[in-house]
Amino acid sequence: RTQFTLSVQIFPYGDQQKLLLSQDITQLERTEAMRRDFVANVSHEIKTPLTVLGGFVETLRDVPMDEAHRLRVLDMMLTQSDRMRHLVDDLLVLARLEGDPYPPPEDVIDMKSMMAQYQNEAQALSNGRHQIRLEVSTDSRVRGSPQELHSALSNLVSNAVRYTPDGGSITLAWDAVFVDGQPSYAEFSVTDTGIGIAAEHIPRLTERFYRVDRGRSRASGGTGLGLAIAKHVLLRHQAELLVHSTPGKGSRFVVRFPAARVVPSDAAHAASVV
Numbered sequence: 001r002t003q004f005t006l007s008v009q010i011f012p013y014g015d016q017q018k019l020l021l022s023q024d025i026t027q028l029e030r031t032e033a034m035r036r037d038f039v040a041n042v043s044h045e046i047k048t049p050l051t052v053l054g055g056f057v058e059t060l061r062d063v064p065m066d067e068a069h070r071l072r073v074l075d076m077m078l079t080q081s082d083r084m085r086h087l088v089d090d091l092l093v094l095a096r097l098e099g100d101p102y103p104p105p106e107d108v109i110d111m112k113s114m115m116a117q118y119q120n121e122a123q124a125l126s127n128g129r130h131q132i133r134l135e136v137s138t139d140s141r142v143r144g145s146p147q148e149l150h151s152a153l154s155n156l157v158s159n160a161v162r163y164t165p166d167g168g169s170i171t172l173a174w175d176a177v178f179v180d181g182q183p184s185y186a187e188f189s190v191t192d193t194g195i196g197i198a199a200e201h202i203p204r205l206t207e208r209f210y211r212v213d214r215g216r217s218r219a220s221g222g223t224g225l226g227l228a229i230a231k232h233v234l235l236r237h238q239a240e241l242l243v244h245s246t247p248g249k250g251s252r253f254v255v256r257f258p259a260a261r262v263v264p265s266d267a268a269h270a271a272s273v274v
Ligand code: ADP
Pocket: 155, 159, 160, 163, 192, 194, 195, 196, 197, 205, 210, 211, 212, 213, 217, 218, 221, 222, 223, 224, 225, 226, 227, 228, 251
């Protein structure tokens, strides 16, 4: 049961008092509607694989089959249980991020080596179906939480692979812009030659469970929470997420870190020597 506390400021003028109260209630109703939507979405997302799993269990119980067939059914069951686990993992990450009152840690992250790791991850996921390129033009580092940033950035990388048909290419880049020798900002980007996203969907991509094509997202193992998680992580790091896309041609997701989070390589070296 959720309990709301209403705070009403009392003004000497009757009308103003009414106005404040109704604004509070509108906000509460909106929050409550969002909560209901979220619970409905989560229930639906969990129910689907559970129903499929139940169907497979019945098949195994009721239908005589040879060993090869039985193994195929067990594999499909494993896929569904993996999907549920992935969904619960993402929900826990999101809940932790939303409830975290503290700023992220200020570890210095070596992006150059992270980029090589992202390339490996993309290659593993692509399994030779795409060309994966790496363009690293700076050894600047960033300050932040290695775990959180890894979950946000690797999600952009896996999306690029998942939403790019076989034979396409994916470019991972790390670049910094300096003005008068001082970092102005640094950018991580993933550019793909995939299916692209129509302009009207772009502002909604970071909403929880928002997907352009539900079937496609599910089929490729998506939970619909990846970009919602990325948004929270990037917000906590004062980083911006910029999306450029042309349907049928491809997309480019850019994460721009502000100067305050960028550590030029020399400074990082000096800090570790001191
Ligand atoms: P999902 O698990 O569905 O991929 P995300 O939150 O990561 O969830 O992404 C939300 C939606 O944004 C996806 O369902 C997909 O429609 C769209 N999307 C994300 N990345 C790309 C991309 N690189 N190319 C095309 N569409 C994308």
